[in-house]
Amino acid sequence: MAQLAVIGPVPVPEYGESVSTDNLLERLDFYTHEQAGSERPAGGRKLFLSAVAEATMHILLDAPTERWQKLGEQMVAAFDLHEAMAWSAEPSLAAVISERGWDGRIPQGPGDFLADAPFEYAAKNGRGLTRAYDHTVKIEPDGSGVVTTTVTIRNSRPADDSGKLNLQALFYDIFYGPADSTIDSGADPPFVENEAPVGGHPAAGYVVNALPLDQASVK
Numbered sequence: 001m002a003q004l005a006v007i008g009p010v011p012v013p014e015y016g017e018s019v020s021t022d023n024l025l026e027r028l029d030f031y032t033h034e035q036a037g038s039e040r041p042a043g044g045r046k047l048f049l050s051a052v053a054e055a056t057m058h059i060l061l062d063a064p065t066e067r068w069q070k071l072g073e074q075m076v077a078a079f080d081l082h083e084a085m086a087w088s089a090e091p092s093l094a095a096v097i098s099e100r101g102w103d104g105r106i107p108q109g110p111g112d113f114l115a116d117a118p119f120e121y122a123a124k125n126g127r128g129l130t131r132a133y134d135h136t137v138k139i140e141p142d143g144s145g146v147v148t149t150t151v152t153i154r155n156s157r158p159a160d161d162s163g164k165l166n167l168q169a170l171f172y173d174i175f176y177g178p179a180d181s182t183i184d185s186g187a188d189p190p191f192v193e194n195e196a197p198v199g200g201h202p203a204a205g206y207v208v209n210a211l212p213l214d215q216a217s218v219k
Helices: 025-034 047-061 065-080 091-099
Strands: 009-011 018-020 129-137 147-157 169-177 193-197 201-210 217-218
Touching: 009 047, 018 025, 025 047, 147 169, 147 201, 169 193, 201 217
Parallel strands: none
Antiparallel strands: 009 018, 129 147, 147 217, 169 201, 193 201
C-alpha cells in the first residue's frame, strides 16, 4: 500500500478495477472474502491479489527516476517494520542485508530475545484482532533463568450472519526458547512439543483460538 502512495492508482483491467491507497483493502476483502461464490472470477478467489501485485510491479519497474528515492524510502520502512525480508547469494549484499536486520534471521547465541511472528491459520478477520505479549525474564543467582511469555489474542469482531467471516481466530504460534532451554513445568502444554529448532533455539508449537468477541491466551 505504501508504494501506491507514490505511484498513484493502479489499473487492474482484467477485473475492471483501479486500486489506490483509498480502496485497496476494501477491494481485497471483496474479492477474497466477501464476494458471493457464484460471482467470483474463474480460477479462485485470491487471484485478484496476484493481478494487483503484477500490475503494481510493472508500474514500479517503469517508474521515473524522480520517484525512486520515495519508493526506496517506502521499501526501507517496510523492511524496518519486518513486513518484508531479503536474501542475496552475493556476500557483500548479504552482509548489508544482515547488518540492517532485513534477512528475518532469528538471533544466534545463548541470550534472550523476543521476536513475534504470528500466523493467522483459520480466520477472515485479521484487522479485528489484537495481540498482547507479556514477556518477562527472571535471572537466578546461579546464572540460570526463566523466560515467561504470555500471548493474548483478542477478537473484537462478532460473527457475521453466515458465521463464515469471523467464526474464530485460530493461530498456531511457535515459541523459540534460549539455547539449551527446556519448557517449564508451569507452562501450558504445547500442541507440538518438539517443533524443529532454529539457530540452536528449541521450539514448541501452540494453538491459540479466540472466538468472536472473546479472547484466548497461551503461556
